Amino acid sequence: MNLRGFYTLLFKELLRFYKVLLQTVIAPIITTLLYLLVFSHALKDHVVVYDNLAYTTFLIPGLVMMTVIQNAFANSSSSLIQSKISGNIVFVLLTPLSHIEFYLAFLLAAIIRGLVVGAGVYLVAIFFVPVPVHNVVVLLLFALLGSALLATLGIVAGIWAEKFDQLAGFQNFIIMPLTFLSGVFYSIHSLPEIWQVLSRFNPFFYMIDGFRYGFFGVSDVNPVHSLLVVSVALVFLGGLTLSMLSKGYKLRN
Amino acid sequence: MSVAIDIKGVHKHFGSLHALKGVDLQIRKGEFFGLLGPNGAGKSTLINIIAGLTQVDGGSVAVAGHDVVRHYRQARQCLGIVPQELVFDAFFSVREVLQIQSGYFGLGRENEVWIDELLEALMLTDKANANMRSLSGGMKRRVLVAQALVHKPDVVVLDEPTAGVDVELRKSLWEFVSNLHRQGHTIVLTTHYLEEAEALCDRIAILNHGEIIALDSKQGLLNSELGKSYRVSVTAVTEIVVEHLSEHLRQRIKSVDGHLMELELNKDRDSIVDVINSLNSAGIEIIDLSTQRADLEDVFVDLIKRQQS
Numbered sequence: 231m232n233l234r235g236f237y238t239l240l241f242k243e244l245l246r247f248y249k250v251l252l253q254t255v256i257a258p259i260i261t262t263l264l265y266l267l268v269f270s271h272a273l274k275d276h277v278v279v280y281d282n283l284a285y286t287t288f289l290i291p292g293l294v295m296m297t298v299i300q301n302a303f304a305n306s307s308s309s310l311i312q313s314k315i316s317g318n319i320v321f322v323l324l325t326p327l328s329h330i331e332f333y334l335a336f337l338l339a340a341i342i343r344g345l346v347v348g349a350g351v352y353l354v355a356i357f358f359v360p361v362p363v364h365n366v367v368v369l370l371l372f373a374l375l376g377s378a379l380l381a382t383l384g385i386v387a388g389i390w391a392e393k394f395d396q397l398a399g400f401q402n403f404i405i406m407p408l409t410f411l412s413g414v415f416y417s418i419h420s421l422p423e424i425w426q427v428l429s430r431f432n433p434f435f436y437m438i439d440g441f442r443y444g445f446f447g448v449s450d451v452n453p454v455h456s457l458l459v460v461s462v463a464l465v466f467l468g469g470l471t472l473s474m475l476s477k478g479y480k481l482r483n
Numbered sequence: 484m485s486v487a488i489d490i491k492g493v494h495k496h497f498g499s500l501h502a503l504k505g506v507d508l509q510i511r512k513g514e515f516f517g518l519l520g521p522n523g524a525g526k527s528t529l530i531n532i533i534a535g536l537t538q539v540d541g542g543s544v545a546v547a548g549h550d551v552v553r554h555y556r557q558a559r560q561c562l563g564i565v566p567q568e569l570v571f572d573a574f575f576s577v578r579e580v581l582q583i584q585s586g587y588f589g590l591g592r593e594n595e596v597w598i599d600e601l602l603e604a605l606m607l608t609d610k611a612n613a614n615m616r617s618l619s620g621g622m623k624r625r626v627l628v629a630q631a632l633v634h635k636p637d638v639v640v641l642d643e644p645t646a647g648v649d650v651e652l653r654k655s656l657w658e659f660v661s662n663l664h665r666q667g668h669t670i671v672l673t674t675h676y677l678e679e680a681e682a683l684c685d686r687i688a689i690l691n692h693g694e695i696i697a698l699d700s701k702q703g704l705l706n707s708e709l710g711k712s713y714r715v716s717v718t719a720v721t722e723i724v725v726e727h728l729s730e731h732l733r734q735r736i737k738s739v740d741g742h743l744m745e746l747e748l749n750k751d752r753d754s755i756v757d758v759i760n761s762l763n764s765a766g767i768e769i770i771d772l773s774t775q776r777a778d779l780e781d782v783f784v785d786l787i788k789r790q791q792s
Contacts, residue, residue: 232556232587232589233589234586234589234590234591235586235587235588235589237586238583238586238587239586239587241583241586242575242583242586245574245575245579246574249574250574313572316570316571316572316573317566317568317570318570318571318572320536320566320570321570321572321583321584321587321630322587323534323535323536324534324535324536324559324562324564325559325584325587325588326555326556326557326559326560326587326588326589327587328556478538482535482536482537482538483497483536483537483538
């Protein structure tokens with residue numbers, strides 16, 4: 231394994247988002263806190279969640295996870311599409327890095343950005359609203375798996391898209407709806423039966439639900455079930471991504 | 484002699500276009516090799532295949548004995564590519580770009596001395612900490628050369644490195660590349676400036692429509708039938724009347740324009756003395772006469788024309 235090559239690509243990806251910290255970390259933290267402010271004030275008297283749990287408290291883990299996964303996706307997808315369109319992806323493709331090292335470097339960098347932004351939102355939020363932690367291992371596990379899944383999806387989107395327009399379509403028509411319909415702002419038990427059923431086909435729902443279990447010890451579905459769904463989705467998507475990279479799909483024509 | 488790049492029966496299709504039609508080519512270790520051809524001949528496709536950026540439909544390519552697909556790690560360690568397009572990563576400084584490129588090849592701090600040497604040799608030392616965006620086109624081109632050399636590859640491929648580069652930079656780049664060649668590196672060059680290929684390359688392949696139509700030493704190409712022609716320009720006192728000339732001379736006329744005539748002769752079959760005598764016999768008084776031997780460009784143009792016809 232070309233370990234130094236892998237570390238270098240990882241370092242380069244981290245340096246890339248560090249150099250535009252205002253755009254990649256600070257801005258998403260502020261946006262999420264605005265969501266928290268607006269939704270908690272607008273919905274706190276209208277949405278019924280778990281017993282004895284204030285709506286704002288309920289909302290925070292969902293928003294943290296939403297930030298984690300959105301930023302993980304944004305990091306890998308934007309880095310790849312920018313490199314492809316500007317042509318500088320060639321500097322990585324000419325090197326002795328394997329497709330596995332390529333995947334792991336983009337994956338880890340995206341996970342780190344997702345977790346940094348998520349941690350930022352959490353730390354600022356708990357300054358105003360106390361949020362209990364039921365099981366730190368579970369919440370970290372879901373944060374890690376969720377960010378890995380979306381980082382991988384970002385790699386797929388970045389490889390597949392040939393222009394920014396296509397990537398924006400991927401984000402607006404796949405990532406956004408799946409995120410907003412995943413139970414970030416509500417418990418699925420408050421939904422009509424049909425929406426509850428449909429929600430169970432959304433892998434994002436299991437990430438949010440499992441992550442929330444880590445905070446409150448309560449969830450809409452069994453967290454083991456959620457863990458399984460997210461893990462299987464990650465293995466499937468990871469396998470697909472590795473296959474695309476090893477064949478050079480849209481990278482080596 | 485050992486082989487630096489071994490290309491065997493390479494085919495490549497892009498849709499219905501058969502871009503490379505079974506190319507066979509061996510580039511020897513230590514050679515300064517020129518790969519020439521008109522636009523769309525398949526040069527860049529062939530280079531991209533050597534670099535592993537394009538996959539072959541048939542055949543194989545090895546760099547320093549390592550197959551570029553099966554043993555891509557070893558092959559890429561031996562290979563430095565200067566791409567044709569002026570690409571760069573706008574996030575980083577010149578030094579960061581070189582450190583990152585060096586790291587991809589498994590090299591760490593121990594390579595800093597070489598990075599400094601490259602910066603110095605390519606006159607980039609004072610721009611080492613400048614962001615790539617702030618550099619001029621020529622400087623970006625030099626950074627591309629430094630990136631290709633940062634892991635000290637044995638084989639360096641330059642894909643039209645002087646396209647759009649000013650004369651001064653072009654000269655300094657060629658001096659730098661010639662030095663690399665003297666140090667034992669194998670250099671493969673594609674260029675549109677045929678006089679550069681003529682001045683620098685030991686051996687030349689001419690590619691057209693995905694096929695190698697000529698492969699020889701530079702001298703071999705110039706001594707070939709095509710290289711034996713030379714041009715004679717004649718300026719006469721009076722207007723030249725073609726009908727007055729001998730049949731032999733008429734067959735060799737390339738153009739006539741009033742007092743000026745251009746002839747294309749073959750150095751084995753035609754004598755300049757005979758030409759002068761024939762002109763005198765036709766009553767043509769010569770003011771000026773100049774000769775120009777065939778250069779690589781003439782050979783190149785003739786070869787391409789012959790293949791097209």
